[in-house]
Amino acid sequence: MADLTLFIGNKAYSSWSLRAWLALEHVARNVAIDPPYREVIIPLEGPGSRTTAIRPHSPSGKVPVLRDGDLLVWDSLAICEYLAESFPTAKLWPDDRAARAVARSVSAEMHSGFPALREQMTMNVRRDPIVLPPTPAVADEIARIVAVWHDCRKRFGAGGSFLFGRFSVADAMYAPVATRFRTYGVPLDDVSRAYVDAIYAMPEMQKWILDAKWETWAIEAYERVGK
Secondary structure: OOOOEEEEEOOOOOOHHHHHHHHHHHHHHHOOOOOOEEEOOOOOOOOOOOOHHHOOOOOOOOOEEEOOOOOOEHHHHHHHHHHHHHHHOOOOOOOOOHHHHHHHHHHHHHHOOOOHHHHHOOOOOOOOOOOOOHHHHHHHHHHHHHHHHHHHHHHHHHHEEOOOOEEHHHHHHHHHHHHHHHOOOOOOOHHHHHHHHHHHHHHHHHHHHHHHHHHOOHHHHOOOOOO
16 A cells, blocks of 8 residues: 655646656556545745745655655656556556666656756746747757657657657656747657657646646746746
């Protein structure tokens, strides 16, 4: 029996929270979790923000954090790994050994890389799309991401619409990038556009975006990007 609580930030902005949340939602939709997991949203700024509210729950003082009974797991990729081990029938990693190794590699690359993209194109899933010309550094990172998507789809994607066919941790890791590409009008080829469409078509993704639109918090630094 699991006793899971996921602490996350604002759904409009928190890309790291989205990654862990998508993995947990996938588990919840495919495996009977008894009792169902609980979700706690902590605003990233302002009264009740993580500086005061998250400290009792997170050793790092950051979100997301997964609590399973007395155990705390922080960091998005660590949470995804924990869920994959705890609920193997959810198949959060590919079955094939080679595909699984590549999926872990591209997930780790996203986890540690692409700083220019994160800085220029902050996630904001509720804003109206704009065209934001990328800096040269961001353009290089976009090219690398598109290359990753092409390689994974070509070699491992025959079984479905995601990077490795069916949904995996790799898709949870790249989902916030898909939102950035759509929000900031990044031109995409057919393969990449189809992958972004597949991410947005997920019921879990639609639920996250709808929840984000109902949030009353606003962080000026995220809202003024591109203005």
